[in-house]
Amino acid sequence: xxxxxxxxxxxxxxxxxxxxxxxxxxxxxxxxxxxxxxxxxxxxxxxxxxxxxxxxxxxxxxxxxxxxxxxxxxxxxxxxxxxxxxxxxxxxxxxxxxxxxxxxxxxxxxxxxxxxxxxxxxxxxxxxxxxxxxxxxxxxxxxxxxxxxxxxxxxxxxxxxxxxxxxxxxxxxxxxxxxxxxxxxxxxxxxxxxxxxxxxxxxxxxxxxxxxxxxxxxxxxxxxxxxxxxxxxxxxxxxxxxxxxxxxxxxxxxxxxxxxxxxxxxxxxxxxxxxxxxxxxxxxxxxxxxxxxxxxxxxxxxxxxxxxxxxxxxxxxxxxxxxxxxxxxxxxxxxxxxxxxxxxxxxxxxxxxxxxxxxxxxxxxxxxxxxxxxxxxxxxxxxxxxxxxxxxxxxxxxxxxxxxxxxxxxxxxxxxxxxxxxxxxxxxxxxxxx
Amino acid sequence: xxxxxxxxxxxxxxxxxxxxxxxxxxxxxxxxxxxxxxxxxxxxxxxxxxxxxxxxxxxxxxxxxxxxxxxxxxxxxxxxxxxxxxxxxxxxxxxxxxxxxxxxxxxxxxxxxxxxxxxxxxxxxxxxxxxxxxxxxxxxxxxxxxxxxxxxxxxxxxxxxxxxxxxxxxxxxxxxxxxxxxxxxxxxxxxxxxxxxxxxxxxxxxxxxxxxxxxxxxxxxxxxxxxxxxxxxxxxxxxxxxxxxxxxxxxxxxxxxxxxxxxxxxxxxxxxxxxxxxxxxxxxxxxxxxxxxxxxxxxxxxxxxxxxxxxxxxxxxxxxxxxxxxxxxxxxxxxxxxxxxxxxxxxxxxxxxxxxxxxxxxxxxxxxxxxxxxxxxxxxxxxxxxxxxxxxxxxxxxxxxxxxxxxxxxxxxxxxxxxxxxxxxxxxxxxxxxxxxxxxxxxxxxxxxxxxxxxxxxxxxxxxxxxxxxxxxxxxxxxxxxxxxxxxxxxxxxxxxxxxxxxxxxxxxxxxxxxxxx
Numbered sequence: 001x002x003x004x005x006x007x008x009x010x011x012x013x014x015x016x017x018x019x020x021x022x023x024x025x026x027x028x029x030x031x032x033x034x035x036x037x038x039x040x041x042x043x044x045x046x047x048x049x050x051x052x053x054x055x056x057x058x059x060x061x062x063x064x065x066x067x068x069x070x071x072x073x074x075x076x077x078x079x080x081x082x083x084x085x086x087x088x089x090x091x092x093x094x095x096x097x098x099x100x101x102x103x104x105x106x107x108x109x110x111x112x113x114x115x116x117x118x119x120x121x122x123x124x125x126x127x128x129x130x131x132x133x134x135x136x137x138x139x140x141x142x143x144x145x146x147x148x149x150x151x152x153x154x155x156x157x158x159x160x161x162x163x164x165x166x167x168x169x170x171x172x173x174x175x176x177x178x179x180x181x182x183x184x185x186x187x188x189x190x191x192x193x194x195x196x197x198x199x200x201x202x203x204x205x206x207x208x209x210x211x212x213x214x215x216x217x218x219x220x221x222x223x224x225x226x227x228x229x230x231x232x233x234x235x236x237x238x239x240x241x242x243x244x245x246x247x248x249x250x251x252x253x254x255x256x257x258x259x260x261x262x263x264x265x266x267x268x269x270x271x272x273x274x275x276x277x278x279x280x281x282x283x284x285x286x287x288x289x290x291x292x293x294x295x296x297x298x299x300x301x302x303x304x305x306x307x308x309x310x311x312x313x314x315x316x317x318x319x320x321x322x323x324x325x326x327x328x329x330x331x332x333x334x335x336x337x338x339x340x341x342x343x344x345x346x347x348x349x350x351x352x353x354x355x356x357x358x359x360x361x362x363x364x365x366x367x368x369x370x371x372x373x374x375x376x377x378x379x380x381x382x383x384x385x386x387x388x389x390x391x392x393x394x395x396x397x398x399x400x401x402x403x404x405x406x407x408x409x410x411x412x413x414x415x416x417x418x419x420x421x422x423x424x425x426x427x428x429x430x431x432x433x434x
Numbered sequence: 435x436x437x438x439x440x441x442x443x444x445x446x447x448x449x450x451x452x453x454x455x456x457x458x459x460x461x462x463x464x465x466x467x468x469x470x471x472x473x474x475x476x477x478x479x480x481x482x483x484x485x486x487x488x489x490x491x492x493x494x495x496x497x498x499x500x501x502x503x504x505x506x507x508x509x510x511x512x513x514x515x516x517x518x519x520x521x522x523x524x525x526x527x528x529x530x531x532x533x534x535x536x537x538x539x540x541x542x543x544x545x546x547x548x549x550x551x552x553x554x555x556x557x558x559x560x561x562x563x564x565x566x567x568x569x570x571x572x573x574x575x576x577x578x579x580x581x582x583x584x585x586x587x588x589x590x591x592x593x594x595x596x597x598x599x600x601x602x603x604x605x606x607x608x609x610x611x612x613x614x615x616x617x618x619x620x621x622x623x624x625x626x627x628x629x630x631x632x633x634x635x636x637x638x639x640x641x642x643x644x645x646x647x648x649x650x651x652x653x654x655x656x657x658x659x660x661x662x663x664x665x666x667x668x669x670x671x672x673x674x675x676x677x678x679x680x681x682x683x684x685x686x687x688x689x690x691x692x693x694x695x696x697x698x699x700x701x702x703x704x705x706x707x708x709x710x711x712x713x714x715x716x717x718x719x720x721x722x723x724x725x726x727x728x729x730x731x732x733x734x735x736x737x738x739x740x741x742x743x744x745x746x747x748x749x750x751x752x753x754x755x756x757x758x759x760x761x762x763x764x765x766x767x768x769x770x771x772x773x774x775x776x777x778x779x780x781x782x783x784x785x786x787x788x789x790x791x792x793x794x795x796x797x798x799x800x801x802x803x804x805x806x807x808x809x810x811x812x813x814x815x816x817x818x819x820x821x822x823x824x825x826x827x828x829x830x831x832x833x834x835x836x837x838x839x840x841x842x843x844x845x846x847x848x849x850x851x852x853x854x855x856x857x858x859x860x861x862x863x864x865x866x867x868x869x870x871x872x873x874x875x876x877x878x879x880x881x882x883x884x885x886x887x888x889x890x891x892x893x894x895x896x897x898x899x900x901x902x903x904x905x906x907x908x909x910x911x912x913x914x915x916x917x918x919x920x921x922x923x924x925x926x927x928x929x930x931x932x933x934x935x936x937x938x939x940x941x942x943x944x945x946x947x948x949x950x951x952x
Binding site for chain 2: 001002003004005006007009011012013014016017018019020021022023024025050058059060061062063064065066067068069070071072073074075076077078079080082083084085086087088089090111112113114
């Protein structure tokens with residue numbers, strides 16, 4: 001009998017099978033991921049988690065008897081009142097009493113399982129790309145730098161540090177008083193000389209005993225012990241090259257209600273998630289504005305209310321100021337997303353457009369304007385379509401294909417992801433024509 | 435309950451373990467005690483054991499590859515893995531305490547979370563109960579080669595990995611998908627001809643000569659000779675015989691005869707079919723296998739307790755887990771999910787023990803062979819060696835047990851509006867209940883009887899299969915269509931499956947190859 005401790009064996013034996021399964025069900029899983037992300041809170045989107053796909057897509061067929069028709073017999077335990085010949089009404093579902101749902105849940109319509117965070121995000125953000133990513137890649141895409149960081153006691157044989165190991169070995173041998181070959185040789189020589197010179201037996205015996213002791217010591221204290229081993233430690237640090245700054249601009253005047261803020265927040269979260277997949281380091285700047293703009297932290301940004309008019313240019317000014325001070329455009333990739341209900345002081349529109357065109361867009365990689373609506377279906381496609389807001393019309397004028405800017409309207413939660421996809425979809429044809 | 439024997443030298447050696455914690459010396463102490471008991475008191479004969487302690491993660495991995503330490507890669511295993519993982523992580527499904535593999539040496543996986551009591555139970559259950567069954571039962575002896583299975587799996591894994599490298603993942607996956615769909619029909623259900631050897635040939639020849647001599651009658655010589663039968667043997671039959679038709683092992687037939695498969699594809703079919711064959715005895719002996727293991731662990735734990743080797747507390751812990759394993763809810767219970775093989779097997783074996791030692795007059799009448807023989811282990815070992823579920827139930831299900839479990843037989847006719855209670859646990863019903871339960875465990879009735887009956891190799895090469903319908907139960911249509919599509923792809927030409935019995939034809943399915951294998 002052997003007892004083997006397998007607990008320390010490398011795990012993940014099923015990883016290859018798991019990947020095969022996800023690849024197999026890729027289109028189904030992708031669909032499920034998108035649906036799941038619609039249902040869950042956007043903050044939790046990147047946590048992976050359970051998704052369900054139609055069981056049909058990953059069904060393993062076999063020749064098996066159908067559940068209906070024909071003559072069936074069952075032997076069941078626990079008879080209480082029946083005698084032979086009794087007739088029992090047929091249970092409603094399925095044939096006979098033996099057709100309880102299978103315990104493992106196979107045969108259900110849905111097959112649900114848990115995806116890891118990375119698997120989830122890969123599928124979630126598949127086929128999306130950041131516009132103009134290439135422009136600043138000249139500064140270097142994310143790179144890793146490996147540099148030595150001392151020594152450690154375990155590691156691959158390739159990184160064994162021989163000098164370090166021998167130094168350790170030497171100090172241990174000295175500490176444990178392991179005789180060196182020279183010492184042993186000297187002792188032997190002494191014995192030989194004593195034998196030849198006919199020294200007295202007592203001294204000879206003492207010398208021999210000493211030699212034996214020393215030889216035993218040299219056998220029991222190894223030259224190199226596993227505890228001497230030292231391996232070079234290499235640390236990998238990312239080079240701070242691909243950095244992005246994300247500006248979230250939001251109108252918090254009283255005309256923006258909770259629903260609109262929620263929409264905006266979702267959009268910002270998606271953008272953040274997306275940027276973190278592409279850039280090693282992403283800084284977020286929250287700027288909220290009424291008639292004046294202020295940089296705030298996330299909590300304040302989303303949750304505190306402010307009253308006042310709406311002057312959008314104030315936010316753009318603030319952004320330009322911060323970008324100039326902290327995020328020089330030659331070192332940072334700047335992305336901005338603005339959410340607003342479209343209301344603006346009418347006299348401010350011209351100034352806003354000028355700021356955007358002359359100051360913001362030249363330094364930005366991308367600027368997304370999201371106009372959030374009330375989510376009221378009556379308003380959306382009612383008999384009286386709402387007039388375009390002044391801001392929308394103003395922005396529309398500066399929109400040109402070569403400008404890194406896009407604008408969309410969103411009315412309800414379920415539009416967020418499609419709109420996001422639309423904005424960042426990989427544009428294959430465009431690339432080719434470039 | 436188990437027969438109480440005089441405790442031998444109770445407390446002589448003291449407790450095996452004091453707390454629920456265990457370490458490797460505890461494990462080997464437990465194992466040695468059990469081993470001694472298995473050999474001297476129960477007389478079990480087992481393969482050598484190899485006990486492997488694993489974590490729950492590794493248990494999930496093992497689940498995905500049907501418990502085997504290694505397996506080739508396929509998405510369906512990944513599917514089972516994510517399914518089990520989800521169920522486990524959400525707390526809807528616990529993990530097994532152990533997995534045991536029919537190999538020599540017998541590999542027993544035990545979980546690190548188990549308490550010392552549970553490890554004792556698990557070792558008794560798997561390392562001795564299942565192990566004895568694997569080594570001695572005729573179905574395993576006939577169909578599986580315990581000493582070579584691990585080597586074969588290693589070969590299968592590396593072969594399929596090599597195919598993936600060479601022909602691409604997708605090509606291999608398609609063959610495996612098709613082969614897996616036909617896996618349940620890739621089994622030889624009857625042992626093939628053994629290679630003739632001189633002794634048996636001579637004996638056979640001698641027997642024939644003796645028979646001819648014994649039955650020699652001069653009168654027969656006076657009969658006029660009919661025209662030679664051989665010449666009249668129709669070509670049709672001869673052609674089929676050459677192909678080995680009819681053939682119920684569809685994968686075997688494809689491996690040998692499919693015209694368009696590449697050698698590596700045939701080898702993959704062979705691998706799948708060999709593995710299906712390896713697992714076939716386990717399906718045939720669920721009740722007996724689990725019953726044997728449960729009976730052995732119950733007997734061993736009880737004796738350990740009587741001998742003072744485990745404490746009262748540990749014994750209570752054992753009883754708690756044992757009774758949940760053998761729980762059998764009634765049919766009208768919400769928890770009912772079919773007959774629990776652990777429960778039925780254990781109850782029948784305890785019943786055999788009772789009949790062998792303290793039979794009632796009824797038992798003497800029903801089981802004259804062994805009632806009151808006083809050697810329960812002799813009877814049990816014979817049963818473990820020579821029966822499978824179906825024959826075991828037919829032979830050993832006693833009226834007393836039918837009464838105890840209040841088994842009844844329900845008949846569900848499609849044309850009838852109501853179900854009919856065929857028989858119950860009374861004098862008139864015992865036989866019918868026993869036979870019906872035996873049929874319920876008959877694997878050859880669970881798997882549809884589908885055979886390759888004909889193929890016209892000279893013409894359109896259409897493969898003809900026949901499902902011999904029993905009791906009017908046809909195949910699940912959606913699944914049958916899909917499997918048939920796989921079959922057509924493997925065969926490379928049209929395939930037709932006819933579902934019929936002697937009286938009527940129920941359905942005909944056709945499939946044409948849609949996407950040929952390269």
